[in-house]
Amino acid sequence: MGFFKRIFGKDKPANASTSVRRGIAKATDGKDVPDYKVGLDGDFDESGLAKRVALAFDEDNQLDDIDTLWVAQTSATVVLKGKVPSQAILDKMVKVAKGTDGTDSVDTSQVEVG
Numbered sequence: 001m002g003f004f005k006r007i008f009g010k011d012k013p014a015n016a017s018t019s020v021r022r023g024i025a026k027a028t029d030g031k032d033v034p035d036y037k038v039g040l041d042g043d044f045d046e047s048g049l050a051k052r053v054a055l056a057f058d059e060d061n062q063l064d065d066i067d068t069l070w071v072a073q074t075s076a077t078v079v080l081k082g083k084v085p086s087q088a089i090l091d092k093m094v095k096v097a098k099g100t101d102g103t104d105s106v107d108t109s110q111v112e113v114g
Contacts, residue, residue: 002064003054007071008047016040018056020101035102036076049073049102056096063093069111071097076104083112 004012020038039045040052050073057063057071066089069082078097084090090113097106 001067002058003066003069003071004051004058006067007054008051012055012058013041016055017042018052018059018100020052034076036073036104038102047073049076049078049100052102053078053097053100056100057093060092060096063089063096069093074107076102077107078103078105079107079110081110083114085114087113 004010017040020035020042033044036049037044037046038052039048040055045051050071053073054071057066066084069080069084072079072081078100080090080093080097084093090108090111094106094108097103
């Protein structure tokens, strides 16, 4: 089971994208939604960034089978929690998360290595 299904309890949508589709998502006041609140399909989603990062992890065959790590977000900060097998894997996860549209930083303070 991949990150997306394990964390969010459902299959990823067919039109899911790790990239922000700029200009599609609008808040109720008509203003653009911040990138970290844009979901997989371009619509508003409070957990949009975490979902796009989880999808990016699933799309990387070195990361898709790690079932001891969780992805969350606090605004534009990706929060990783749990355990990873090595520092190299954590470094790769941080790189992937930072490369996801809308990410300002990655918090790994809740990750155990080893």
